[in-house]
Amino acid sequence: MADSEPASARSDLERDFGTHGEIVMPGDAQPPILTPPVRAALHQWLFEMNAETELRAVGLKPRSRCLLSGPPGCGKTTLAHHITARLGVPMLVIQSHEIVGMYLGQSGSRIGKMFRQARRDRYGVALFFDEFDALAKKREGLGSQGADNERANITIALLQELDRFDGLLFAATNVTKEIDAAIWRRFQMQIEIGLPGPAERYAIVKMYLAPFEVADDAVGAIAAALDGAAPSLIKEGCEAIKRSMVLGPKMGLPTDLPSIMDRFANSASASEGMPEPALWSARRSVLADLAQVEWLA
Numbered sequence: 001m002a003d004s005e006p007a008s009a010r011s012d013l014e015r016d017f018g019t020h021g022e023i024v025m026p027g028d029a030q031p032p033i034l035t036p037p038v039r040a041a042l043h044q045w046l047f048e049m050n051a052e053t054e055l056r057a058v059g060l061k062p063r064s065r066c067l068l069s070g071p072p073g074c075g076k077t078t079l080a081h082h083i084t085a086r087l088g089v090p091m092l093v094i095q096s097h098e099i100v101g102m103y104l105g106q107s108g109s110r111i112g113k114m115f116r117q118a119r120r121d122r123y124g125v126a127l128f129f130d131e132f133d134a135l136a137k138k139r140e141g142l143g144s145q146g147a148d149n150e151r152a153n154i155t156i157a158l159l160q161e162l163d164r165f166d167g168l169l170f171a172a173t174n175v176t177k178e179i180d181a182a183i184w185r186r187f188q189m190q191i192e193i194g195l196p197g198p199a200e201r202y203a204i205v206k207m208y209l210a211p212f213e214v215a216d217d218a219v220g221a222i223a224a225a226l227d228g229a230a231p232s233l234i235k236e237g238c239e240a241i242k243r244s245m246v247l248g249p250k251m252g253l254p255t256d257l258p259s260i261m262d263r264f265a266n267s268a269s270a271s272e273g274m275p276e277p278a279l280w281s282a283r284r285s286v287l288a289d290l291a292q293v294e295w296l297a
């Protein structure tokens with residue numbers, strides 16, 4: 001559907017699913033830069049989904065439910081969007097905590113309604129549950145009243161719906177150990193997306209610095225400065241660099257690399273609970289390294 005998407009598809013989907021979450025379309029997806037193991041898992045899965053006939057001949061179906069885990073900003077949503085785009089289907093992004101929070105006492109029926117709509121949907125919409133732990137927490141230790149009862153109902157509704165749903169389904173979480181074991185088992189795939197390694201970090205910096213053409217040494221030094229950062233923070237850093245290059249001279253700000261990165265470090269930081277990347281934990285030596293590289297012409 002990506003190229004020949006009818007103009008009405010998005011508005012049809014928003015009409016049908018707007019109360020449940022946000023619709024993202026195939027044409028808006030960006031490919032994430034992934035570590036080799038995640039890339040291999042993705043490649044295998046896409047291959048499998050394109051080989052449905054062969055699999056059915058031996059009584060198998062392509063896997064369709066994937067649990068994505070990993071720290072914030074490493075690409076869980078981006079990856080799910082990319083996969084659904086590769087398959088040409090739109091994706092409904094559901095904020096799990098909104099289902100629990102907004103409709104206390106009715107979450108189970110709300111979940112049922114959403115899945116029914118998805119099963120009827122003619123565009124084959126994929127479902128993406130963000131912050132899935134908010135919805136699928138372990139049931140151990142739950143009582144039988146109020147909020148506990150509500151939690152148990154949610155889990156039961158989810159289990160039933162996961163068994164019935166044939167379409168593509170993703171869930172994302174930062175805390176896999178909190179997911180209910182029975183729900184966990186319904187996911188045929190669990191992919192962990194961790195922080196990027198040096199090669200991925202370099203590629204991410206290069207991608208987000210475009211259209212600026214930056215010397216390889218400078219890309220390497222910027223990537224080293226952001227050692228330990230999630231891709232989302234690396235992207236912010238690259239955007240800060242580009243912003244400074246465009247606006248710095250007009251604002252009378254220095255546009256040498258150490259000054260830009262120092263200003264960036266003063267105005268951004270890693271997510272709560274994440275380790276500090278090099279630019280923050282060893283700022284002085286990182287800025288000294290950045291001062292050594294040949295930057296833009």
Ligand SMILES: Nc1ncnc2c1ncn2[C@@H]1O[C@H](COP(=O)(O)OP(=O)(O)OP(=O)(O)O)[C@@H](O)[C@H]1O
Nearest residue numbers: 032033034071072073074075076077078231232235
């Ligand atoms: N692996 C990646 N390669 C390139 N860009 C990435 C990657 N991961 C994240 N980004 C960029 O960082 C931003 C945040 O990514 P995304 O929302 O996918 O992270 P997430 O893992 O879903 O985070 P959260 O746990 O907060 O929901 C996006 O703009 C995306 O383009």
Ligand SMILES: [Mg+2]
Nearest residue numbers: 076077130172
């Ligand atoms: Mg996300």
